Amino acid sequence: MLSVALAGKPNAGKSTFYTAATMADVDVGNYPFTTIDPNRGVTHARTRCPCLDRETRCGNCEAGIRYVPVELLDVAGLVPGAHEGRGLGNQFLDALTDADAILSVVDAAGETNAEGEPTEVGAFDPLEEADFVEAELEQWLAGIIADNWETVVRKSRSPDFDIDDALTEMLTGFGATVYDVAASLRVVEYPQDPQQWTDDDRERLARDVRERTKPIVLVANKADIAPDGNVDRLREGTTVPVAAATADGELALRTAVDAGVVEYHPGDADFDVAGEVSDAQRDGLETIRDVMAEHDGTGVQTAINTAVYDTLDRITVYPVENETRWTDGSGETLPDAVLLPRGSTPKDLAYAVHSDIGDGYLHAVDARSDRRIGEDHELEEGDVVKVVSTAN
Numbered sequence: 001m002l003s004v005a006l007a008g009k010p011n012a013g014k015s016t017f018y019t020a021a022t023m024a025d026v027d028v029g030n031y032p033f034t035t036i037d038p039n040r041g042v043t044h045a046r047t048r049c050p051c052l053d054r055e056t057r058c059g060n061c062e063a064g065i066r067y068v069p070v071e072l073l074d075v076a077g078l079v080p081g082a083h084e085g086r087g088l089g090n091q092f093l094d095a096l097t098d099a100d101a102i103l104s105v106v107d108a109a110g111e112t113n114a115e116g117e118p119t120e121v122g123a124f125d126p127l128e129e130a131d132f133v134e135a136e137l138e139q140w141l142a143g144i145i146a147d148n149w150e151t152v153v154r155k156s157r158s159p160d161f162d163i164d165d166a167l168t169e170m171l172t173g174f175g176a177t178v179y180d181v182a183a184s185l186r187v188v189e190y191p192q193d194p195q196q197w198t199d200d201d202r203e204r205l206a207r208d209v210r211e212r213t214k215p216i217v218l219v220a221n222k223a224d225i226a227p228d229g230n231v232d233r234l235r236e237g238t239t240v241p242v243a244a245a246t247a248d249g250e251l252a253l254r255t256a257v258d259a260g261v262v263e264y265h266p267g268d269a270d271f272d273v274a275g276e277v278s279d280a281q282r283d284g285l286e287t288i289r290d291v292m293a294e295h296d297g298t299g300v301q302t303a304i305n306t307a308v309y310d311t312l313d314r315i316t317v318y319p320v321e322n323e324t325r326w327t328d329g330s331g332e333t334l335p336d337a338v339l340l341p342r343g344s345t346p347k348d349l350a351y352a353v354h355s356d357i358g359d360g361y362l363h364a365v366d367a368r369s370d371r372r373i374g375e376d377h378e379l380e381e382g383d384v385v386k387v388v389s390t391a392n
């Protein structure tokens with residue numbers, strides 16, 4: 001499953017975001033390191049269900065809104081200097097190894113100081129902290145490269161030494177794929193002789209590999225109390241996508257949905273009050289509505305969707321066994337939604353669904369048109385595909 005990790009300073013709102021996005025029960029507190037162990041939960045990317053193109057809804061979506069499972073990791077508070085072992089240090093960074101993308105949660109209200117302790121709204125400039133997750137990751141990675149450098153130098157005395165192989169071996173441990181490393185090695189210039197490498201060379205390589213392996217979406221959280229202009233400054237001052245969010249607001253809405261007093265689908269731009277609420281609750285909800293109106297929703301779903309569909313450039317494809325009914329073997333309509341990299345082919349879908357298919361792939365059928373598609377055909381968002389293999 002695709003995996004997205006929440007990172008950021010203590011008190012930025014990661015636990016709140018995580019609880020809201022997974023509706024799992026974790027500590028939410030105003031103290032550094034409330035979250036000690038990595039939490040793993042399931043959240044969802046939101047997309048349009050293909051059953052909207054049929055007469056009836058499929059039963060695996062909410063009125064045509066399809067939620068596709070994505071793993072969400074909440075890792076312990078990160079403080080400046082984590083790469084040198086400060087705070088929870090490397091334990092935190094190790095936990096990010098599994099992540100495909102990072103949601104870097106920033107307290108856009110600027111009420112959290114550099115150590116993650118709460119102060120007052122507007123006391124800090126969130127822009128100063130905006131690149132701190134990537135900086136920590138890059139320094140950590142550069143540190144790993146430096147720590148292993150002696151070994152590379154020693155290996156380089158062997159006649160069949162290849163610097164690219166040595167770097168690939170080292171960096172794939174960080175969760176980088178062989179392709180990522182190869183791509184980095186193509187664009188970053190470096191000396192062939194390991195003895196001539198400088199810290200600069202290692203840092204440039206670390207930066208490029210980080211960008212490819214752990215792309216970042218910035219979550220400008222606490223947008224509900226952020227001073228005017230803070231979110232815009234974050235958008236203008238950073239190169240990564242920014243989602244303005246109120247994790248608190250999303251949590252309140254999902255809790256209200258659970259209580260049956262609000263109608264809301266995560267990712268909607270607005271909600272309806274459907275049950276009895278007290279005056280205080282109504283006031284609270286109306287405040288959330290105002291923030292949502294300004295930012296087109298609470299931003300929690302936007303952040304996840306931006307990571308999945310924009311940054312990681314995934315498409316949602318629906319494998320079926322019956323191309324006419326769009327069902328699986330047991331008659332369930334559109335039972336699975338698979339997130340594949342853009343450019344994937346029916347064969348990639350076949351491998352994603354049955355990793356043990358071997359060379360058993362035979363052909364595929366586009367269930368929308370009921371036509372066979374070639375094995376090099378590029379799939380698109382919302383495609384419904386029947387794969388025929390020797391296994392079925």
Ligand SMILES: Nc1nc2c(ncn2[C@@H]2O[C@H](COP(=O)(O)OP(=O)(O)OP(=O)(O)O)[C@@H](O)[C@H]2O)c(=O)[nH]1
Nearest residue numbers: 010011012013014015016033034035077246247248
């Ligand atoms: N106003 C406002 N407060 C929020 C929002 N999200 C979280 N908070 C508050 O910010 C404080 C810190 O939130 P947490 O979710 O515990 O922060 P964290 O980043 O997980 O902190 P650690 O667990 O210490 O790493 C809590 O008091 C939350 O209620 C938000 O969108 N708006």
